Amino acid sequence: MGYELYLEHILDHYRNPRNYGKLDDATVKHTDTNIPCGDELTYYLKIEDNKISKVGFIGQGCVLSMASASILSEKIKNMEIDEINKLDEEYIYNILGIRPGPARSKCVLLSLKVLKKAVEKLDRV
Amino acid sequence: MYPDVWGREIDIKKEILKDFPILGRKIGGKRLIYLDSTATSQKPIQVLDVIYEFYSRSNSNVHRGIYKLSEESTEAYEKSREKIKKFIGARDKREIIFTRNATESLNLIAYSWGSQIIRKGDNILLTVMEHHSNLLPWRRIAREKKANIHYIGITKDGRLDLSELDNYSKLEPKILAITHVSNVLGTINPIKDLAKWIHDLGGFIVVDGAQSVPHMPVDVNDLDADFLVFSGHKMLGPTGIGVLYGKFEILDEMEPFLVGGEMISRVTLKDESWNELPWKFEAGTPNYVGAIALGMAIDYLNALGMDWVYNHERRLVRYALDKLLDVPGIKIYGPLDDRDRGGIISFTMDNVHPHDIATLLDEDGICIRSGHHCAQPLHDILGVPATARASFYIYNWEEDIDALTASLMKIHKLFAI
Numbered sequence: 076m077g078y079e080l081y082l083e084h085i086l087d088h089y090r091n092p093r094n095y096g097k098l099d100d101a102t103v104k105h106t107d108t109n110i111p112c113g114d115e116l117t118y119y120l121k122i123e124d125n126k127i128s129k130v131g132f133i134g135q136g137c138v139l140s141m142a143s144a145s146i147l148s149e150k151i152k153n154m155e156i157d158e159i160n161k162l163d164e165e166y167i168y169n170i171l172g173i174r175p176g177p178a179r180s181k182c183v184l185l186s187l188k189v190l191k192k193a194v195e196k197l198d199r200v
Numbered sequence: 201m202y203p204d205v206w207g208r209e210i211d212i213k214k215e216i217l218k219d220f221p222i223l224g225r226k227i228g229g230k231r232l233i234y235l236d237s238t239a240t241s242q243k244p245i246q247v248l249d250v251i252y253e254f255y256s257r258s259n260s261n262v263h264r265g266i267y268k269l270s271e272e273s274t275e276a277y278e279k280s281r282e283k284i285k286k287f288i289g290a291r292d293k294r295e296i297i298f299t300r301n302a303t304e305s306l307n308l309i310a311y312s313w314g315s316q317i318i319r320k321g322d323n324i325l326l327t328v329m330e331h332h333s334n335l336l337p338w339r340r341i342a343r344e345k346k347a348n349i350h351y352i353g354i355t356k357d358g359r360l361d362l363s364e365l366d367n368y369s370k371l372e373p374k375i376l377a378i379t380h381v382s383n384v385l386g387t388i389n390p391i392k393d394l395a396k397w398i399h400d401l402g403g404f405i406v407v408d409g410a411q412s413v414p415h416m417p418v419d420v421n422d423l424d425a426d427f428l429v430f431s432g433h434k435m436l437g438p439t440g441i442g443v444l445y446g447k448f449e450i451l452d453e454m455e456p457f458l459v460g461g462e463m464i465s466r467v468t469l470k471d472e473s474w475n476e477l478p479w480k481f482e483a484g485t486p487n488y489v490g491a492i493a494l495g496m497a498i499d500y501l502n503a504l505g506m507d508w509v510y511n512h513e514r515r516l517v518r519y520a521l522d523k524l525l526d527v528p529g530i531k532i533y534g535p536l537d538d539r540d541r542g543g544i545i546s547f548t549m550d551n552v553h554p555h556d557i558a559t560l561l562d563e564d565g566i567c568i569r570s571g572h573h574c575a576q577p578l579h580d581i582l583g584v585p586a587t588a589r590a591s592f593y594i595y596n597w598e599e600d601i602d603a604l605t606a607s608l609m610k611i612h613k614l615f616a617i
Contacts, residue, residue, distance in 0.1 A: 078563050081614060111571050112555055113585025135585070137553030179559055
């Protein structure tokens with residue numbers, strides 16, 4: 076498990092992350108870290124009609140965590156909150172097109188963790 | 201067979217590589233190149249054999265039995281203590297306490313002795329390059345006792361900033377707890393000078409030898425260390441066995457850490473009295489097989505000679521510093537001079553996270569570590585969340601560094617924007 080993780084589209088999302096930046100009008104935001112790695116990610120979500128209308132993210136970390144955050148940010152636009160709640164690890168592996176081993180899976184799953192935590196906060200907004 | 205220290209270097213190399221079965225393993229079809237001995241070392245066949253032999257022939261609990269097997273166990277266990285005593289130049293084998301590892305040894309010192317001598321308002325001096333295991337036990341005792349913690353900082357090239365000592369002299373620190381060799385920067389700290397400094401102020405020095413004892417000659421008397429701790433698994437021994445050295449006069453005054461079996465001399469329903477040193481600190485059935493195997497690891501290192509080990513690693517570090525600095529975008533932390541540097545090189549590369557470096561090196565069979573190496577405060581000071589770390593031991597040679605350099609070049613190209 077090594078070079079096959081660093082596919083062209085993964086490297087492309089790392090070098091040119093989509094939706095990168097803070098959202099000033101976010102409904103909710105959440106930050107989390109992978110402590111052993113020092114990866115840090117914040118998702119900003121704007122919610123309208125129970126849907127994600129705008130998304131932004133900032134962070135720093137390895138290729139896998141940042142590419143995953145970028146790819147996921149594209150997929151969740153216009154998604155309903157119910158759909159977000161149903162997303163699982165398998166979904167992340169599918170949209171990334173890679174399946175890292177146990178040592179690196181937490182890197183690609185940080186995006187999902189932050190997204191879910193952000194959505195959980197909505198109940199309290 | 202032990203490597204013939206009188207033979208030519210190439211013979212030593214052949215002998216050593218033959219002794220480490222794991223190095224014959226292939227990772228994804230490639231030769232395993234193990235550059236993570238700072239985390240744990242590999243084990244020679246002699247150490248593995250003694251574990252198997254002992255469990256299959258002599259196994260029985262130490263000290264309490266009066267039959268042949270138990271006598272053999274006890275003798276082997278205590279002989280190992282004697283070997284360790286000689287290895288670090290202690291005066292008395294009662295100064296050698298077996299623990300699980302360096303972390304447990306440090307906790308024992310801070311808990312038992314720290315809580316006896318630290319008073320409200322006292323000052324404890326640490327350094328910013330400590331491993332968490334030499335930070336947190338002291339911080340806990342400081343909180344409990346309302347004592348103060350101070351840190352010696354580092355210079356830009358990763359050495360201790362000794363210019364700060366004048367200021368700290370005024371505080372008359374009671375304890376200086378310091379690593380001998382940094383597990384991130386590789387810096388070898390001037391322990392002997394610091395021991396003299398703190399003793400002149402009436403304080404004590406606790407030395408974390410986890411990264412020095414496996415790699416260079418260490419003599420507790422020459423250093424005048426009050427305490428020295430280290431782990432067996434980082435020096436060819438098995439996991440779960442570590443050592444606490446303490447000066448006899450201090451250990452004798454200390455209260456036990458764990459209480460229970462083996463560490464008592466007499467227990468009645470009302471009271472109890474403690475066993476003599478060193479057993480006062482060895483409650484419960486000890487890891488005697490681990491201790492015996494560590495004794496064999498020490499025999500192995502002695503056959504090579506610790507001067508040979510130190511010079512071998514120093515040569516590798518010099519070679520690695522030359523080679524690695526050719527990799528575009530690499531930044532190496534710690535002194536760039538092999539004179540006061542152990543066989544540890546932590547680095548970062550532009551545009552590549554250390555985890556990505558480690559994953560891609562693994563593809564080429566190269567094992568390095570990435571992360572904060574249990575030294576988060578130091579990484580905060582270095583201004584990076586993580587570093588990649590390559591470290592060397594007796595079974596590494598220049599070709600391992602060549603392979604590392606070639607793979608890093610490849611990684612650089614993959615990520616070049």
